[in-house]
Amino acid sequence: MSPVLFPRGFTRDYLDGKIKRSALTSKIVSSFSSISKKSDLTIVEGTGHTGVGSIVDLNNAQVASLLNCPVILVASGGLGSSFDELSLNRTQCEKHGVKVAGVILNRVLEDKRSMIQEYMTKALKRWNIPLLGCIPFDSLLSQPTMKDFQQLFQVELLAGPEYCLRHFEHIRLVASSPETYRTFTTPSQLIITPADREDIILATLTRYWDLKIAHPEDNVEIGVLLTGKNPPKQALIDQIRKAHIPMLYAPVSSFAALKMINSYTAKIRLEDTAKVQEAIKIVEDYIDFDSLLEMLN
Known part of the structure; x- marks a missing residue:
């Protein structure tokens, strides 16, 4: 989608004069013009803050x-720190003569949303910039799927590919005894455990079939991420496939896997209809499109 890509060594080539700014701006303008001719409204997404890309001008x-586009600044839900970030971003816009059409706060905690909306509106009045939206935190949009984990660990699902878009409310690293593990098993949970912990894997399968027998119409929404140097035995993989439990194996330690997951930001995929519909609904409910169109006009 981007007309200009930054492969390895791109920045150094630009600074060495091997890449000209005029060539880059030509690509950007040409692409924007081509898309704009076919659309009533064109949205250009800027990655990160307004200063990203400064190294190549x-x-x-x-x-x-360059495109004569007004900017909407999107900041994390908060008050003081969010306003500080907005101030820095607004400075770049002012420097380059860009109109800031409004501000949207994202992932605002529900119990603070009314207060933040009131006081951020007051703070933005000094710049004569409207607060266009105060979007509450939505847990579903932050929940990773097995497809996210495939991308994160660069591996393929060993079982349950039909549930690659299953979301998980809970992620649990299991290093306890099977007895303790069974006590705290909950729905919508990703289980992380070493591939050689066959006792945990078998306990998961036992729990799955118990629930399935008791409630055959219910979908037991669990997933398994196996870790460690040694991959799981084929016999275990076959059993998990029979249960249609989505599972993948990542050749890293459980601690490293959990650390990677905690620093990973789940994206909204086009094929993930549940997240797409949730995102559409929350945007429609919490962004003032009338004010936005008024500012753009």
């Missing part, structure tokens, strides 16, 4: 200026 504010 094409940061987000500069691109907005």
Whole structure:
């Protein structure tokens, strides 16, 4: 989608004069013009803050200026720290003559949303910039899927590919005894355990079939991430496949896997209809499109 890509060594080549800014701006303008001719409204997404891209003289504010596009600043839900971030981003826009059409706060905690909306509106009045939306935190949009984990660990599912878009509310690293593990098993849970912990894997399968027998119409929404140097035995893989439990194996330690997951940001995929519909609903409910269109016009 981006007309300009930054492969390895791109920045050094630009600074060495091997890549000209004029060639980059030409690609950007040409692509924007081509898309705009076919659309009533064109949205250009800027990655990160307004200063991203400065090393090649094409940061987000500069691109907005080049395309004569007003900017909507999106900040994390908060008050003081969010306003500080907005101030830094607004400075770049002012420097390059870009109009800031409004601000949207994202992932705002519900119990603070009314307060933040009231006081951020007051703070933005000094810049004569409207608060266009105050979007509450939505847990579903932050929940990773097995497909996210495939991408994160660069591996394929060993079982349950039909549930690659299953979401998980809970992620649990299991290093306890099977007895303790069974006591705290909950729905919508990803289990992380070493591939050689056959006792945990078999306990998971036993729990799955117990629930399935008791409630055959219910979908037991669990997933398994196996870790460690040694891959799981084929016999265990076959049993998990029979249960249609989505499972993958990552050749890293459980601790490293959990650390990677905690630093990973789940994206909304086009094929993930549950997240797409949730995102559409929350945007429609919490963004003032009338004010947005008024500012753009």
